[in-house]
Amino acid sequence: xxxxxxxxxxxxxxxxxxxxxxxxxxxxxxxxxxxxxxxxxxxxxxxxxxxxxxxxxxxxxxxxxxxxxxxxxxxxxxxxxxxxxxxxxxxxxxxxxxxxxxxxxxxxxxxxxxxxxxxxxxxxxxxxxxxxxxxxxxxxxxxxxxxxxxxxxxxxxxxxxxxxxxxxxxxxxxxxxxxxxxxxxxxxxxxxxxxxxxxxx
Numbered sequence: 001x002x003x004x005x006x007x008x009x010x011x012x013x014x015x016x017x018x019x020x021x022x023x024x025x026x027x028x029x030x031x032x033x034x035x036x037x038x039x040x041x042x043x044x045x046x047x048x049x050x051x052x053x054x055x056x057x058x059x060x061x062x063x064x065x066x067x068x069x070x071x072x073x074x075x076x077x078x079x080x081x082x083x084x085x086x087x088x089x090x091x092x093x094x095x096x097x098x099x100x101x102x103x104x105x106x107x108x109x110x111x112x113x114x115x116x117x118x119x120x121x122x123x124x125x126x127x128x129x130x131x132x133x134x135x136x137x138x139x140x141x142x143x144x145x146x147x148x149x150x151x152x153x154x155x156x157x158x159x160x161x162x163x164x165x166x167x168x169x170x171x172x173x174x175x176x177x178x179x180x181x182x183x184x185x186x187x188x189x190x191x192x193x194x195x196x197x198x199x200x201x
Contacts, residue, residue, distance in 0.1 A: 001061040002098070002105055004037060004088065010098040012090040015080035017041070025063075026078045030068035035093040036060055039085025043077045044166070054166035056116070057082070057159065066113060069095075115146075123168070132178040135168045135188060140197045154189065154196040 008014075014037060017023060023034060023041060030165045043055040044066060055077050058064040068075050069092055090098075094137050099106040119142055122134075130138075144155040159167070165175045179195060189196045 001063070001108070002035060002088075002126045006098065006102070006105070007035065007088045007090055010090060012088040015087055015089050017085045017087065019081055019127045020084050020117075021081050023079040023081065023087065024075050026075055028075045030065060030073075030075055031092055033063065033069060033088075033090040033092065034065050035063040035088045035090075036080075037086040037088055039087075040082040041079050041085055042082050042163075043089070047076050052166055053169065054163060057163065063109070063112070066109065132168070132170055132174050133181050133185075135170065136164065136175065136178050137182065139164065139168055140188070144197055154198055157188075157195040157197060 004012075004014075012033075017039070024030070026045065038060055040057060040059045041064060042057045045053050045055065047053060056064070064079060066077060067073075099109070122138060122142065130184060140157055143157065143159075157164070161172050161175050161179075162169075165172045168175070170178070179190065183190055187200055188199060193194075
């Protein structure tokens with residue numbers, strides 16, 4: 001995460017997206033660094049049948065779309081605001097100047113991209129090899145590693161059943177059954193329709 005102050009210092013603009021408004025589309029040329037200031041954005045692909053597959057959901061302080069920017073290729077997916085969202089937008093040349101003059105930020109972005117690459121590898125393995133419960137637990141544990149537990153030691157899964165399904169390549173009905181099975185196994189807790197990952201014993 002780059003602070004808003006530093007981004008602004010290097011010429012970033014703050015833009016506002018309405019719910020369901022696109023930030024960029026699959027096939028667009030990458031020219032800007034984007035970082036969510038407030039709200040959330042999903043990055044998705046559509047299958048031939050029109051089914052939506054979520055590549056990731058990015059929230060406050062998280063950046064998105066860096067691989068095409070650094071790699072010089074077009075966006076492989078589309079980014080859409082899940083709610084009214086504010087984001088920083090910084091020209092690539094200005095981002096390079098920021099990184100050259102702030103090595104610790106450069107290192108943090110490298111760490112972030114490495115974690116995302118690891119997550120992609122993990123999810124591909126889960127989708128091709130494991131049962132729904134295993135896929136969902138792998139996703140929950142990854143989300144927890146990116147965030148913090150609450151004071152009880154539990155971690156709230158802040159995604160909808162539909163979003164979990166899109167992230168794991170499952171049907172919503174399968175996700176609901178799998179979460180119920182995980183609850184019976186004592187791995188998650190359902191409270192007021194919210195799902196919590198329980199602390200491992």
